[in-house]
Amino acid sequence: MNKNDLRVLKTKQNIHLTLTNLLKKKPLPQIKVTELCKLANINRGTFYFHYQEVGDVFKEFFEEIMMDLRESYNEPYRHTKYIEREKLDPETVRIFHHVQKYEEFYRIILSKEVSAEYYYMLFDEIRSILVDDKHTNHLEEDYLFSYSSNAIIGLIIEWYRRDFQESADEMNIHLVNILKLY
Amino acid sequence: MNKNDLRVLKTKQNIHLTLTNLLKKKPLPQIKVTELCKLANINRGTFYFHYQEVGDVFKEFFEEIMMDLRESYNEPYRHTKYIEREKLDPETVRIFHHVQKYEEFYRIILSKEVSAEYYYMLFDEIRSILVDDKHTNHLEEDYLFSYSSNAIIGLIIEWYRRDFQESADEMNIHLVNILKLY
């Protein structure tokens, strides 16, 4: 299977587009392979040639989102000459803006109906970003990274459950307050 | 459907036992309704009379675990609205001991293959424990609760990924160190 083959590109692009449209109408777990293929006008065997389940298509969207997440985090560092930081400065955190940008996707990622796999993909991404900031093999800090990463996701979960009504800037303020006060 | 009917009790007990045995052989998502019913010697229609999917049976196990969690969650969380550093005593934090007690279940709950629903059930339980003694409608603290709850789950995730090799007491030390040092 050559991913540069025009037929493959065309098929995948077709599937991506169809899934995007379907996601506007119904939640991910309710979208069947049969339905997706019928709407995309491709053979069901073709789908199984590329993927195992509908969730695998969504994972390809996920990759792009995680790239943007990483870029969002590094963004403030590009505009400062003080690259070395002892700690994450909440005021420079862009993660909430990133979530807002991909709000519709995060509504799916954070919904309880989907596989937990997406959650852990998000967790791993945030965690590795924190780790990259400060290289260490110390066990205590390994736990700290998992603690901090998931704490931030905890804020995102709360934000999601409040239907993203607050702005990303307000979320940053929440984070700063929590870190300063407690 | 009368849950006190002996036939119901017998059927559910049968299904519970069969699922427990199956979980020793294969992960939850691979267990089919058909397979479960065949082994339990019950009609598939009977299963659908009580549940919608295999995961619903697992949720009944979950209820018991969450009850034990609530009982295990003693000081220093009970009388504080957040994790207060000064009052932390590793001896009094029982959540890691609780996880260790139900280790085999948490291996399922925290596995990426299952539905995210279990994760949020755990999240909600821990969060409500934090909230219970401090009734407040203050927005800032709502976020703090979600932040703290998920931070602790972050530690449990890291522990799970290290195959629960450390003791519950050692996990307590990690938690205390993180709260004191950072």
Added chain:
DNA sequence: TATTTTATCGAACAAATGTACATTAACTAT
């Protein structure tokens, strides 16, 4: 004990899954 209630069974059904294979059409490389 007799009567009523209802959980369970067995069978049937449409729909979706997952896989397999020969054929066809689209693409690549020369």
Added chain:
DNA sequence: ATAGTTAATGTACATTTGTTCGATAAAATA
């Protein structure tokens, strides 16, 4: 432009799902 490659198709099949329904056996109740 041609030949070789392979993605995509169409078809088939066994399995699972989710639901329905009448019959039956087991339980509740009086």
